[in-house]
Amino acid sequence: MSKQKIVVVGNGMVGHHFIDQLAKDFSDDYQIVTFAEESRLAYDRVMLTSYYTGNSADDLALTTPDAYDAQGIEYHINEKITSLDRHNKTVTSASGKTITYDKLVLATGSFPFVPPVPGKDQPNIHVYRTLEDLDQIADSAKTSKIGVVIGGGLLGLEAANALKQLGLETHVVEFAPRLMAVQLDDGGGALLRSKISELGVTVHTEKNTKEIVAGETCRYRMNFADGSFLETDTIVFSAGIRPQDHLARTGDLTLGERGGISIDDHCLTNDHDIYAIGECALWDNKIFGLIAPGYAMAKAAVSHLTERRAFKGKEVDFKGADMSTKLKLLGVEVASIGDAHGNTPDAQVYSFIDSSAGIYKKIVVSSDSKFLLGAVLVGDSSDYGQWLQLVLNKIELSQAPECLLLPEMDGEASAGGGIDALPPSAQICSCLDVSKQDICDAVDGGAQDIATLKSCTGAGTGCGGCVPLLTQVLNAQLCQLGVSVDNSLCRHFSHSRQELFDIIRVKEIRNFDALLSECGTGDGCEICKPAAANMFASLWNDHVLATELVGLQDTNDNFHANMQKDGTYSIVPRIPGGEITPDHLILIGEIAKEYNLYTKITGGQRIDLFGAQLHELPIIWKKMVDAGLETGHAYGKSLRTVKSCVGTNWCRFGVQDSTSMAILIEKRYRGVRSPHKVKMAVSGCARECAEAQSKDFGIIATDKGWNLYVAGNGGMRPRHADLFASDIDDATLLRYIDIIFMFYVRTADRLQRTSVWMENLEGGLDYLKDVVINDKLKINDQLLDQMQHLIDTYQCEWKTTINDPQRLKRFNHFINSKQLDDNVIFTDVRGQISPANKVSNAVEIAHAVN
Amino acid sequence: MNTVAEQQTWLDICALNDIPPNTGVCAQFNGQQVAIFHLSSSKLGNVSLVKAVSNLDPFSDANVLSRGLISENDDIYYVASPLLKQLFNLDTGLCATDENVSIATYHVRVSDGLVQLRRS
Numbered sequence: 001m002s003k004q005k006i007v008v009v010g011n012g013m014v015g016h017h018f019i020d021q022l023a024k025d026f027s028d029d030y031q032i033v034t035f036a037e038e039s040r041l042a043y044d045r046v047m048l049t050s051y052y053t054g055n056s057a058d059d060l061a062l063t064t065p066d067a068y069d070a071q072g073i074e075y076h077i078n079e080k081i082t083s084l085d086r087h088n089k090t091v092t093s094a095s096g097k098t099i100t101y102d103k104l105v106l107a108t109g110s111f112p113f114v115p116p117v118p119g120k121d122q123p124n125i126h127v128y129r130t131l132e133d134l135d136q137i138a139d140s141a142k143t144s145k146i147g148v149v150i151g152g153g154l155l156g157l158e159a160a161n162a163l164k165q166l167g168l169e170t171h172v173v174e175f176a177p178r179l180m181a182v183q184l185d186d187g188g189g190a191l192l193r194s195k196i197s198e199l200g201v202t203v204h205t206e207k208n209t210k211e212i213v214a215g216e217t218c219r220y221r222m223n224f225a226d227g228s229f230l231e232t233d234t235i236v237f238s239a240g241i242r243p244q245d246h247l248a249r250t251g252d253l254t255l256g257e258r259g260g261i262s263i264d265d266h267c268l269t270n271d272h273d274i275y276a277i278g279e280c281a282l283w284d285n286k287i288f289g290l291i292a293p294g295y296a297m298a299k300a301a302v303s304h305l306t307e308r309r310a311f312k313g314k315e316v317d318f319k320g321a322d323m324s325t326k327l328k329l330l331g332v333e334v335a336s337i338g339d340a341h342g343n344t345p346d347a348q349v350y351s352f353i354d355s356s357a358g359i360y361k362k363i364v365v366s367s368d369s370k371f372l373l374g375a376v377l378v379g380d381s382s383d384y385g386q387w388l389q390l391v392l393n394k395i396e397l398s399q400a401p402e403c404l405l406l407p408e409m410d411g412e413a414s415a416g417g418g419i420d421a422l423p424p425s426a427q428i429c430s431c432l433d434v435s436k437q438d439i440c441d442a443v444d445g446g447a448q449d450i451a452t453l454k455s456c457t458g459a460g461t462g463c464g465g466c467v468p469l470l471t472q473v474l475n476a477q478l479c480q481l482g483v484s485v486d487n488s489l490c491r492h493f494s495h496s497r498q499e500l501f502d503i504i505r506v507k508e509i510r511n512f513d514a515l516l517s518e519c520g521t522g523d524g525c526e527i528c529k530p531a532a533a534n535m536f537a538s539l540w541n542d543h544v545l546a547t548e549l550v551g552l553q554d555t556n557d558n559f560h561a562n563m564q565k566d567g568t569y570s571i572v573p574r575i576p577g578g579e580i581t582p583d584h585l586i587l588i589g590e591i592a593k594e595y596n597l598y599t600k601i602t603g604g605q606r607i608d609l610f611g612a613q614l615h616e617l618p619i620i621w622k623k624m625v626d627a628g629l630e631t632g633h634a635y636g637k638s639l640r641t642v643k644s645c646v647g648t649n650w651c652r653f654g655v656q657d658s659t660s661m662a663i664l665i666e667k668r669y670r671g672v673r674s675p676h677k678v679k680m681a682v683s684g685c686a687r688e689c690a691e692a693q694s695k696d697f698g699i700i701a702t703d704k705g706w707n708l709y710v711a712g713n714g715g716m717r718p719r720h721a722d723l724f725a726s727d728i729d730d731a732t733l734l735r736y737i738d739i740i741f742m743f744y745v746r747t748a749d750r751l752q753r754t755s756v757w758m759e760n761l762e763g764g765l766d767y768l769k770d771v772v773i774n775d776k777l778k779i780n781d782q783l784l785d786q787m788q789h790l791i792d793t794y795q796c797e798w799k800t801t802i803n804d805p806q807r808l809k810r811f812n813h814f815i816n817s818k819q820l821d822d823n824v825i826f827t828d829v830r831g832q833i834s835p836a837n838k839v840s841n842a843v844e845i846a847h848a849v850n
Numbered sequence: 851m852n853t854v855a856e857q858q859t860w861l862d863i864c865a866l867n868d869i870p871p872n873t874g875v876c877a878q879f880n881g882q883q884v885a886i887f888h889l890s891s892s893k894l895g896n897v898s899l900v901k902a903v904s905n906l907d908p909f910s911d912a913n914v915l916s917r918g919l920i921s922e923n924d925d926i927y928y929v930a931s932p933l934l935k936q937l938f939n940l941d942t943g944l945c946a947t948d949e950n951v952s953i954a955t956y957h958v959r960v961s962d963g964l965v966q967l968r969r970s
Contacts, residue, residue, distance in 0.1 A: 491923065513892050523893045523922035526930035526937075530919070551872025555917045555932035558873075563932055711873035811911075815864045815875040816882075821883070821913050823906075 007091060007101035008034040009081045009247060014278030014294035015107030016042030016062050021302045023071045025310065032073045033099065035091075037080040038130055041065065046291055049158050051134050052165040054700075054707055054723045055687075060131070084251030086271055091247075098361070103273050103305060106248060106261060107298075110241035110279035110289070115150075119212030124219060125235045128159040137236060141166035142288040144233030146218055148172075150209060151238035152179040157329040159236045160201050171202045171230060173222070178205060183325060183336035187351060188376040189529055191360040195332045195379065204230065243280045243287055244697070256282040265317040266304035267297050275301040282319060282438075292430045293321035299433065315468045322392060322430070326377075326384045335381040338391040339364050339374035347373055352405040361450075363387075367403045372397060372404070385428075385469035387790065392427050419472040428473060429459035429466045436473055443477040450474065471762050482510035489750060490527040493520045497750045501535050505746075510540055511548040530554045531750045534637055537673035538745045539786070541793040543800055544636075545807050556635035559811065560797050561617055566835040568824055569617060571597075572634035574670060577644040577662030577682070578605025587627050591620055598832045604641030604679065606632060611833050615812050615826060623797040630796040632671070637751075638673045639680070642666035643691065647684025647701065656701030661730070665699075668734065669741065671794045672787075673759075675748040678741070679714075695723045696754040697737055702726070706733045710740060710768070713755040722758075722765045725773070735784070739772045742783035860959070866898060869965065873930065876905045876916035879967050884956050885916035886964040886965060887940060889927060900965055901940035902958035907931045908951055915953070 006022070008015050011034050019032055043060040051060065068075050080094045081570070083102070092098045112127035114120055124140040128149075141147065149156045152174030163170045172179070178189030195202050198830050207223040215221040218231040219525055243260040254262045254270040258790035260282030267275045267283075277297035279289055288294065296318055303316035310316070326335035342349050346367035353360050357379065364374040372390040377383060387404070389395065397404070398421075424437035434457050449451045450471060454460045460467045468470075487496030495503065500519070509515050512524060512532050520528070535553035536542065542549060544557050561569035573588065588607055592599045598610040612620060621631075625813025634640060641666050645651065647658030662682040669678075681692035682699040692698030698709035704727040725736060748757040761767050770776040801807050813821045826833035869888035877884045883905035887939045890898045905913045910933045918929040921937060928937040928946060937946040938953055945951040957968035 498874040517892065522925075523891050523927075525921035525923065526919040526935060529921075547870060550870050551920070554919065555914075558917065561916070564913065565910055565912065565933065567910075567914040567917075567933075809868060810870070810873075810875070813876060814878045815868055815886075819878060823911070823913050 003029060003031040004102045004493075005031045005033065005153055006103050007099060008107060009091060010034075010109055010244075010278070010280075011036035011038075011042050011075065011077075012107060012109045012278065013042055013045055013062065013291060014109070014298050015105070016297035017295050017302060018105055018107060018277060019073060021299060021310065022061070023073060023303070026306055027071055027073075029306075032071075033101075034073065034075050035079050035081050035093065036075065036077045038132070039078050040131070041075060041077065043070065043131065045129070048128075048131075048134065049162050049165070050723075051131060052138070052162055054709075057131055059720070060215040076200055077199065081247055082250070084247050084253075086251045086253075086274070089273065093446035101273075103275070105301060106269070106274065106276040106280055107278050108244040108247055108280040110287075111244050112237060113240045113242045115209070117209050117212060119220075120237070122212065122220070124233065125212070125237070125584065127237050128155060128162070134162070137162065137234070138166060138721060140234040141168055144168055144219070146171070146232045147234040147236065148222065148230060148232040149236045149238055151240065151690045152176070152203065152205065153182060153238065153240065154180060154325070154327070154329070155241075156238035157196070159238045160196075161330045163234070163236065164199075164201060168234065168296065169202075170200070171232065172196075173205060173207045173209065173224075173230065174203070174205045175208055176205065179203065180334065180336075183340060183376070184334070184378070185341060185376055187353065187361060188334075188336075188360050188378045191353075191358065191378045192329070192332060192334060195358055196330050199330050201330065213427055233392075240291055241279060241287075243282065245280055248276065248280070248343065255294070256285060260287050261697065263297075263318075265300065265319060267301040267318055268304065275305070277301050283318060285646065286320070288321055288323070290321070290323060290325065292433070293318075293323075295431070296321055317666055322388075324384075324388050324391070326381050331383040333377070333379060335375070335377040335384040337375040337377075337384065337388050344373050350399070350402050361405050363401060363404055365397070369401050370396050372401070382468070385466060388425050389422050389469075393423050394793060395421050395423075419469075419476045422473075423655045427703050428469055429457075429461075429465075432458040432461065434459035439473045440477045440480075443474055444481065447481065448474070448478060449756075449760060451756045455761065467764060487749070489531060490525055492516070492522045492524055492528050495519060495529060499536075501534075501746055504532075504535050505539055510536060510542070511553055515550075524552075526554075527750070530557070533557070534673050534675070534750075538790070541671075541673075541790050543795065544797060545801060545804075559614065559617060560621075560631060560635060560801065561612065562635050564610060564835070566824055567821065568610070568835070569612050569614070570608050570634075571612055571617070572602070572606050572608050572632040573619060573629040574632040574666070575606045575641075576666040576670075577642055577659050579644075579659055579663060584627065584629060586794070587623070587629070590627070591623055595620060596826075596833055598834065602634075602641075605643050606634075606641055608634070611826065611835075613813065613820060615820070618802050618808050619810050622802050625796065625799045625802060631798040633671055633797075636671075637675060637676050638671060639666070639669040639678045641679060643679075643681035643695070645682075645684050645689040647682075651684055653687060654684035655703045656684055656706065658682040658690065658699075658701055661706075661733075662690075665734075665737070668791060670738075671797070672741070672745075672790050674741070674745045676751050676753050678744075678754065694718065695721065697740070698722075699733065705729050708733060708736055710765075711754045711758040713753055715753075719755040724765070724769065736772055738787040739780050739783050740768065742787045743768075743771060743779075746783070858969070860961065860968055863965045863967055866900070866960050866963055866965055869900075871898070872920055874916040874918065874920070876913065877967065878903075879956070880969065882954075883890060883913050884967060885918075885929065886958055886967075887916075887920055887927075887929065888965075889920060891924075900958045900960055901927065901958035902955040902967060903929065903938060903940055903943055904956075906953065907933055907936075908945075908953060909934055909936055 025326045041060040070216045081091045082094045083092045088298050090098050090100050126137050147168035148171045149159045150173050152172045210225050215231045219233040222230045245261050261276035263276050263281045267277050278294040299316050300318040324337040342364040347364050351362040359379040362376040426436040442457045447456045448599040460470050487493045522605050529552040600608050602608050642662040644658045644662030648654035679695045680697040681690040681695045683690040683692045684701045694712045694714045698721045700707045707726050708724045709721035710724045713719040825836040869875050871890040874885050874887040885905040905915050911937045918932045921928045921930050927940045943953045943955040
């Protein structure tokens, strides 16, 4: 049987999700063709505004041409489909391409509604939907001082944020008496308005724009129906969306009275070979303008198309969707749940206002006070997850409704009844549609931390809003399994690394015996000894070979070099920022030649010298130290390298001196011991040649200062770093890195990289920002002092060691002979040495006669 | 008590002080490489104990065990290979993570501050 041909018109988020879900398991059964009207494949429209704060089009992309090619998906970009011929089952594009289909999926999305205001079709007047729109708005901003957004809804406030990011004096003009009229009530709208005004955005409500004419002080003047006016240089319309149903009209499909393609629960239109999904579709006379319902429709269509073979045979139909939303607008948390306006007959309303903290909460409960029906939250949306579950699952309240609104007293649980009250079907992650049951199954299957849960269920990887709830489900399920959340370091210490760190810090413990007698048992092992040595170093910074510490060090720290598979070592001198003089380069080359070392350039812009034997290490390092080179700590759980580009020194694109900054940073943090290795990089412009976004700390120059990224990772689990702060100056940059680095040192698990550490922080990036920028925990002074202590007590470990005859005794292969290890054998590969001792597969069993 | 016979039986290797507590060294002994460990902790009553096993890590075919960490579990002392962390019992030479593998052990003692290995 030949493959069924599926044509997907529209490659937005929903169209792509459909393709993704279908191609995942059924690429052999279907030939998939998709048409995109825009110049690129699907990208994350929800995150559109982040385009101005560091995310590139590539960052926002949900797929790539390569990925589609690999899945065998045929795609056409810049190709708008303009007509549909149901009789012949073909669609035709604007450029005249005609293609047949077996099944057609309309995912044409929506278009921004622009009211018929005279003067709307002029330059510097925009809508806010595509990356092209954003490029054009940015262009306008270059010649503008004032910008106005028409429309104070969710998207309008996003657009206002964007104008503000672009440096414009920003105004929002709203027709209704309050902001976000759909989601908020008067109280919530008023609080949001005051908060946004504090941020410098002027809000005008009850303004009906009559016309846009030439301005006197600005490019335009907007005249309002009430006789008032506003002058502005740039205008962005955000007055709602309309379903893009033009194509459906050409094919004479059934539409709603006010537009939208009518669909049933399978997302089928009245033509049973045609599905419609996303914002162009009309279900039960409703359009769903959020991403979660769009994804749900895509799944329903895949389920029906594959005759229920997808999703493990589960019946997945579209049964409407909850339109609750939670978001952060201009830094203000806003959420709306269920029946936010109290439209249910006899519903009762309670509200709570804390004007000093800027918090507004309202709940709508059933007439018998037993069920939560809806809510509005402004200023603090931390209750969102819990309350949404109460509404969606119709969970009976365990206390009087007003208890929900009051801050928790004496640690009593709030009226929600906790995570255990949620039924298994409760949807925890609405973006990816992951239920409590899915999460519990994954935990049972071994995914027992947040990072693993995210990667195997997808939960928390959409908007991230459900992560706190996800954490609660995880912990509850671990409890159920009888896995007390066991953070013990090893069998000798029942404490977590973080707890041990605090004990060592507070009790000023400086050696292992003292730590064991304080809180451990037995005599230590290969896990707790290096971990303790690492914590002692992070706090007290004594030399790693001090008498009391030497027995705790892993061999790499112990001999200040990296042991390779044949027992020889590699040597990495520090080359700060990757900058090296020809003299040092020659010296390194001469040493390598003299001691016959294999040389290789590392990924971190350094030079690695392999094949040195124990007795050679001090001799080599004497030469290096005498010439002014220092240890590179390639052997330590510590800062490795700060990679850089040449920045403004040489590069015609550079906007800051990235090399100097990299050297400054590398020298500042060299030798600081941390739970795992730490990598950094500094790029001199947005071209990002130093690949800073794959580092634990990435710094990218802007024309105003630096953007700081955190928690990136290459290696086995690559992760793009998150933008932590934008356009900060040198001092702020160092201050933030000091605090984040030390907070990581203090709170991470053993051998936990910053990426996993941050993903496991409850509250993630936002929490980290709160700790670092707002000093939420009031520990920043302490962390800064601690870092300063480490900086002040830095020593080149090799310099100290080569001057200590007692320590040097250990740098010989034999304690009782000057002979060398005869099992170190090299062969020649491409003109350099390579280990030649074999790794025996059948392990030799030798048992000496005693 | 150091009779001539004893001197012939036990070979001096190094001073105990040459082995920092809770570390190891490698000795050349009858053409073999022997890893000698110096154990000392409060748990052991701050008395110095010495243990000796082959220096060859059978999993990697590299002479490195003297540079491994000493690890205790249920009062038994092991050395963890510095390469891939397999544990070897310092008294029996048995590998704790692979019962088919073991390494040679040697008689070792401290006499007058000197570490000695017994010839055969």
